[in-house]
Every structure is written in C-alpha cells, then in structure tokens.
Amino acid sequence: MERLSMYLHQDKGGLWLTESERDNLKLNYRIKEVVFEQQSRFQHVMILDCYDFGRMLVLDGAVQTTSMDGHIYNEMITHLPLTLHPDPRRVLIIGGGDCGAAREACKYRQVEQLDMVEIDELVVQACKAHLPQVSGNLSDPRVNFIYADGVEFVKQAKGKYDVIIVDSSDPVGPATQLFELDFYRNLHHALKEDGMMVCQSQSPIFQPEVMAQTLGRIDSLFPHTHMYWAVVPTYPGGMWSFTLGSKRPVDFDRCANFDKEATYANKDVLSGCFQLPQFVKALLDEEKSVHI
Amino acid sequence: MERLSMYLHQDKGGLWLTESERDNLKLNYRIKEVVFEQQSRFQHVMILDCYDFGRMLVLDGAVQTTSMDGHIYNEMITHLPLTLHPDPRRVLIIGGGDCGAAREACKYRQVEQLDMVEIDELVVQACKAHLPQVSGNLSDPRVNFIYADGVEFVKQAKGKYDVIIVDSSDPVGPATQLFELDFYRNLHHALKEDGMMVCQSQSPIFQPEVMAQTLGRIDSLFPHTHMYWAVVPTYPGGMWSFTLGSKRPVDFDRCANFDKEATYANKDVLSGCFQLPQFVKALLDEEKSVHI
Known part of the structure; x- marks a missing residue:
C-alpha cells in the first residue's frame, strides 16, 4: 500500500x-x-x-x-467519423485504452477490421476487467489489440484505413508527439484517398492554444477540416473540442442516418456539435490569420 | 478576519x-x-x-x-427569451444579483423597462463595485433595482411583463420557493398574454430530478415549453439546463436575427441549444409519462 x-x-x-x-x-x-x-x-x-x-x-x-460520463467522450470521438464516412470498413484507433471508443465503433456493421494501438497493455486489461461500464465486455472478433507506440505504428501504414481516431491523453510526456504535425502527416498517409481522421483537441477554455494549433496543423494537411465539441463533465472546464480532418468534402446530412443506441449522441447532437460558441469561433479565426 | x-x-x-x-x-x-x-x-x-x-x-x-465564464450563463438565460419574444418591452429579472443578465438585456433597444428584483442589495453593490467583468458598469436608466423577495413581488404583478427571467441560485434555503408550482403560476399571471418566461433548471447530470420536475411544472402551466442547455464550466457537471415557457408558439427562426455582441452566444448556438443530448431527452420523456 x-x-x-x-x-x-x-x-x-x-x-x-x-x-x-x-x-x-x-x-x-x-x-x-x-x-x-x-x-x-x-x-x-x-x-x-x-x-x-x-x-x-x-x-x-x-x-x-x-462510469458516469465516459460515454460522452467515447461516443463523440467515434460516432462523428463513423457516421460521416460513407463506408468505414477499416478503422484505426490510436490510444483509447479504456476500450470505450472501440466499443462504440463495434456498433457499425460495416466495420470489418478495427486496429486498436495502445501503448500500455495494463490499461486495457484493467479496464476490460474492472471498468465494464466504459469498456463494455469488448470481445468483438473484429478488434485487433496491438500494444505498440501509435507514433511508430502509423509510420508503417500507407493508404490502409478509412477512419483513424486519435484518442490520446493530454499533450504532456510521450503523448506530446500525438499533437505534432509529423504525426498528423503520417495519419494522412495512413488513410485511404477518401479517409477521415478525428482527434481530441483539448479544452477551448483551458487549452485554447493547443486547440487552435491542432486545428491549424490538421487544416494544413487536409482539404476539409471541421471542429466540433461536447460536454465532458469530469474534464476541467466541462467543454471539450474535437478536430476532424477529411480528404473528401464532409456530407453533414449523414448525421440524420445515425441510428445507434447511445447515451449522449443522437441525430440532433451529431449535427449540432459543429455549431461553435462565439469565443471558439474567434479563437479559430485568430489562428487562421497566423496560420502555422 | x-x-x-x-x-x-x-x-x-x-x-x-x-x-x-x-x-x-x-x-x-x-x-x-x-x-x-x-x-x-x-x-x-x-x-x-x-x-x-x-x-x-x-x-x-x-x-x-x-469573470472567466459568468458570461455564458448570463448570455444564455437572457438572449434566448429576448431574441425569441417578438417585442420584449417590459422585462422582469428575478434574482440575478451579479447584474450580468440585466447587462445582457440592456443590449436590446426594444426593452423600455427592466425591473430587477433581487433580495440582497449587498450582492448587487458588491458586484457593481468589484466584479465589473460580469456586471458591466451597469448604469442603464431603464433598469429599476428593486430589493425585495421575488416570490412576493410576482404575486402583485398581473399581465405586466413581456419576458420574465428567473436567475435563481440553487433550490436550497429560501431559493426553494423559486422552483415551486405556485411561483410559476404567479409568473404566468404576471406575464402578458403573449409573454414568455425562462428559468435555470439545474444540471442534467447532478440534479436530473429537479430539471425534469421544473420542466414538468412549467409545462403544466404554459402551452409551449422548451428546454435548452449550455456549458457552464464552473458549475458541477459543466452542463446546465434552462426551461422556457411561452404563452404563444415559439418562432425559433428568430434565432437567425441575433445580432448582439456576445462571447458564447451566436446565431448557431441559440438555435442549436435546443438540441438535447439523448440522456436528457430520455429523462424528460420519463417525466412526461409520470406527469406532475
């Protein structure tokens, strides 16, 4: 003890x-x-x-x-790309050791293969055994658990994935690399020509610079970049941002097709989450004017 | 000390x-x-x-x-009713001692009279003197500061107001009465025949019963009742609900007219805030099935 x-x-x-x-x-x-x-x-x-x-x-x-609010983050980082992509067959999740994002992704029948690259096997084991409210009893045969460094893993993957979800922790220590331009460039290469990526981009309130910088970097690589947000009660500030980068124009009308069982997400929430509060818009406009 | x-x-x-x-x-x-x-x-x-x-x-x-996030709550409790009501000339704010809601309401030229009924004069004085980031330098001649019990005040007002905003604290101690059916009935009487009221209805996460009950009570008095929400970082759970009761059908297209300077609110946010997360919808559906 x-x-x-x-x-x-x-x-x-x-x-x-x-x-x-x-x-x-x-x-x-x-x-x-x-x-x-x-x-x-x-x-x-x-x-x-x-x-x-x-x-x-x-x-x-x-x-x-x-257990109380983990579903919000996991639903929002997963259902947006998987609903907006027209045919998400091969999915890569980087991080996501709590298994919640993989659990949500398994709700899509089109998904044929889901590679989950998490550096720490102990997190996955602990969550599968002791945190079923978040991880579900994740035992879907489509999920490949790969215990490796996500940064190195994506360097090897070329034109392979329809959707990549970056479910990283905060940009301190090793996770810092998951917020770098080089990493996003490798994600771009790892995606098929109609591929789409999403990452968490921190709190608009407490990490506005990281949020704006993330959008700026992804926007410099992908022709179609969109930010959306959700409430995450146990994260400081309560408000969380996500950045979506797509090689093809995003058809937002697809949100109306959403039919999965979920606790936070529904059709209205999926289409409404791109409506940004004024101060977030202002931060992003500022970022665009000093583009990185 | x-x-x-x-x-x-x-x-x-x-x-x-x-x-x-x-x-x-x-x-x-x-x-x-x-x-x-x-x-x-x-x-x-x-x-x-x-x-x-x-x-x-x-x-x-x-x-x-x-100072960091007070504007979010104050903008959202004020701009919704004042934008959705077609001609808000006489406005009553109950509570709102920080003066932030009154400050937002003063942005509307149509407002001719704004009665602010706050029980505690010291709160108003302290916020006007020491919390300008929230209160502004509120000195608009249209604002009447009335230091009285809001519950008693509304009993005397009949058919007088276009909009009533209930900016109460949590339902503990004296503020409990501001969540009672009798109080909402008096608000209904105090409104003109096309009047509209809004109140804060607590956190969907930590006070789901209060939220659902508030909607149920207002819905039993007003023919048109709508719930909306915002992020409020310094309130537990980060997510806050508001309930709007109207004597006339609400024309949501009016959100597109919003043209005030604001930090959180904009046209998209005003129209998007009625899109409720799935668990909030489920809570409200449950409430309707056991209507109070």
Missing part, C-alpha cells in the same frame, strides 16, 4: 483522490474503494470506485474516464 | 477556497486576494480574485459566477 499515499489520502469522510495536474484548481473525489492498482512500464494505473462518478480510470493520479 | 476561516484556508501555494456543498466532490480554487467580504442579512458575500477564473462572486462559500 506504499504507493497509495502518492495519490490518495484519508480525510474527513474517508478516502480521497486529489487531482493535482493543475496549479490553481484541485478536484477532490471521495473514494469508496481502490478496485485495482498497479504500476506498468509506462504509468501508474488505478481503477477507483468513487461516490457520484462510479468507477473511474486514473493514470498517474489523473482521472481519465468515469 | 475571523470569518475568513469559515471558507478559506492556507495551504501549499497560498490561500484556497474549498467548495463543500457536495459530499463527494470538492473543488479547491487558489485565491490571489479577498477583494470584498461582508455578511448581509441573508448571506455571507465575498468577491475573490482567483487564479485561472479571475474575480468571482462567492455566497455562503459557494461559487456563483466568475
């Missing part, structure tokens, strides 16, 4: 996790139980059972996804 | 405010400076200067609005 003290502490009312990534805002979650805890080669992995949010995945002390 | 200890504490990195309304989730804000602090007849009032969020209004230790 030595490591527990690093991220958890006893206080009034029991056991608490304090998120301390940010200097000026700290969130404390009251914990019922430590369900799983292990150090992998890459990071410290915990599944905690938490009051109000249910079970959650915590990496190096930072909450990644919770 | 005795009272300080009630809500603030010294810790690593300086002075902190810990919000403790919730049992299982605590938010800690790092504070630069206590700008204003005083006990009114009704509550403990502070204006704090905070890292990341700027100045904020804190009542009885709970963050009400911040």
Whole structure:
C-alpha cells in the first residue's frame, strides 16, 4: 500500500483522490474503494470506485474516464467519423485504452477490421476487467489489440484505413508527439484517398492554444477540416473540442442516418456539435490569420 | 478576519477556497486576494480574485459566477427569451444579483423597462463595485433595482411583463420557493398574454430530478415549453439546463436575427441549444409519462 499515499489520502469522510495536474484548481473525489492498482512500464494505473462518478480510470493520479460520463467522450470521438464516412470498413484507433471508443465503433456493421494501438497493455486489461461500464465486455472478433507506440505504428501504414481516431491523453510526456504535425502527416498517409481522421483537441477554455494549433496543423494537411465539441463533465472546464480532418468534402446530412443506441449522441447532437460558441469561433479565426 | 476561516484556508501555494456543498466532490480554487467580504442579512458575500477564473462572486462559500465564464450563463438565460419574444418591452429579472443578465438585456433597444428584483442589495453593490467583468458598469436608466423577495413581488404583478427571467441560485434555503408550482403560476399571471418566461433548471447530470420536475411544472402551466442547455464550466457537471415557457408558439427562426455582441452566444448556438443530448431527452420523456 506504499504507493497509495502518492495519490490518495484519508480525510474527513474517508478516502480521497486529489487531482493535482493543475496549479490553481484541485478536484477532490471521495473514494469508496481502490478496485485495482498497479504500476506498468509506462504509468501508474488505478481503477477507483468513487461516490457520484462510479468507477473511474486514473493514470498517474489523473482521472481519465468515469462510469458516469465516459460515454460522452467515447461516443463523440467515434460516432462523428463513423457516421460521416460513407463506408468505414477499416478503422484505426490510436490510444483509447479504456476500450470505450472501440466499443462504440463495434456498433457499425460495416466495420470489418478495427486496429486498436495502445501503448500500455495494463490499461486495457484493467479496464476490460474492472471498468465494464466504459469498456463494455469488448470481445468483438473484429478488434485487433496491438500494444505498440501509435507514433511508430502509423509510420508503417500507407493508404490502409478509412477512419483513424486519435484518442490520446493530454499533450504532456510521450503523448506530446500525438499533437505534432509529423504525426498528423503520417495519419494522412495512413488513410485511404477518401479517409477521415478525428482527434481530441483539448479544452477551448483551458487549452485554447493547443486547440487552435491542432486545428491549424490538421487544416494544413487536409482539404476539409471541421471542429466540433461536447460536454465532458469530469474534464476541467466541462467543454471539450474535437478536430476532424477529411480528404473528401464532409456530407453533414449523414448525421440524420445515425441510428445507434447511445447515451449522449443522437441525430440532433451529431449535427449540432459543429455549431461553435462565439469565443471558439474567434479563437479559430485568430489562428487562421497566423496560420502555422 | 475571523470569518475568513469559515471558507478559506492556507495551504501549499497560498490561500484556497474549498467548495463543500457536495459530499463527494470538492473543488479547491487558489485565491490571489479577498477583494470584498461582508455578511448581509441573508448571506455571507465575498468577491475573490482567483487564479485561472479571475474575480468571482462567492455566497455562503459557494461559487456563483466568475469573470472567466459568468458570461455564458448570463448570455444564455437572457438572449434566448429576448431574441425569441417578438417585442420584449417590459422585462422582469428575478434574482440575478451579479447584474450580468440585466447587462445582457440592456443590449436590446426594444426593452423600455427592466425591473430587477433581487433580495440582497449587498450582492448587487458588491458586484457593481468589484466584479465589473460580469456586471458591466451597469448604469442603464431603464433598469429599476428593486430589493425585495421575488416570490412576493410576482404575486402583485398581473399581465405586466413581456419576458420574465428567473436567475435563481440553487433550490436550497429560501431559493426553494423559486422552483415551486405556485411561483410559476404567479409568473404566468404576471406575464402578458403573449409573454414568455425562462428559468435555470439545474444540471442534467447532478440534479436530473429537479430539471425534469421544473420542466414538468412549467409545462403544466404554459402551452409551449422548451428546454435548452449550455456549458457552464464552473458549475458541477459543466452542463446546465434552462426551461422556457411561452404563452404563444415559439418562432425559433428568430434565432437567425441575433445580432448582439456576445462571447458564447451566436446565431448557431441559440438555435442549436435546443438540441438535447439523448440522456436528457430520455429523462424528460420519463417525466412526461409520470406527469406532475
């Protein structure tokens, strides 16, 4: 139990996790139980059972996804490209160790092959075993789990995928590369000629520079680039942005075809999520005028 | 400085405010400076200067609005009814002590009279003096500040207003009455025959029952009831709901006329905010089947 003290502490009312990534805002979650805890080669992995949010995945002390709201992020990063692409047969997910994005992608019968490239096998194992609310009981034969570095993996893939989903963590440490122009260029090469990619592009409120820069970089490679957003209650700021890059014009009318069972997504939400608040539009216009 | 200890504490990195309304989730804000602090007849009032969020209004230790995101809530509670109503001349705001809703309403030239009924004069004074980012330098001659109990005030008003905005705090203590059927019935009477009301109806994530009940109650009085939502980063869950009740059918095409300067709102956001996530729709459908 030595490591527990690093991220958890006893206080009034029991056991608490304090998120301390940010200097000026700290969130404390009251914990019922430590369900799983292990150090992998890459990071410290915990599944905690938490009051109000249910079970959650915590990496190096930072909450990644919770049973209460994990579906929102996973639905929104998956259903947009898979609904907007006319024929998504071969799909690549980079990251996404909680298996939630793969679970949503498996709802599409057209998908024939789903390669999920996650660097940390322990995250996948922990989520499959202890976080079924997010991972589902993911055992679809179309899913190939590939435990490797996504940055290296895409260098080898040429013209192979219809859709690529980049479900990365924040741009600190190794994940920084998943926000670089070189990486996006490799994604572009890994996609077929009518391919489409999507990535999470951080919070418009707390990381406006990363968001604008991501859009700028993808826009410099793809002829059709669109930003959309969703509410993600357990991410700081509550609002999250996603950037979609497509080699072909995007037919937004396809949102009306959406027929999957989902908790956050529906036809209205899919078509409405491209309507950006004014301050986000302003940030992006500014970015365009100083194009990278 | 005795009272300080009630809500603030010294810790690593300086002075902190810990919000403790919730049992299982605590938010800690790092504070630069206590700008204003005083006990009114009704509550403990502070204006704090905070890292990341700027100045904020804190009542009885709970963050009400911040310079960083206060505009979102205030724009969304105001611009929807004032854009959707064809001729909003007489407007009543109940609550709204931070003056942000009144400030937005003053952007409409058609508004001839704006009665703002706030129970606590100290909140208005503190926000006008120390929270200009939210209150503006509100000195529009059309605004009548009335320091009174909103519940009692609306009992006396009959067929007087085009638009009523209920900018209440959470339904605990005295504000509970602002969520009661009797209060909504008095609002209905206080409105002209083509009048429209809007109220905040809490978080779909943390107070789904209050949200659904509010819609149910307003729907039992008004022939046309619509729910909409916005992101409010500093409210728990990040997602906030608003309920609009109208005596006449609502012409949503009017959203395309929106031409005010705003930070969050624009034409797309105003028309898009009625597109509800699937779980919110499901909650409301459930409410309708057990109509109160």
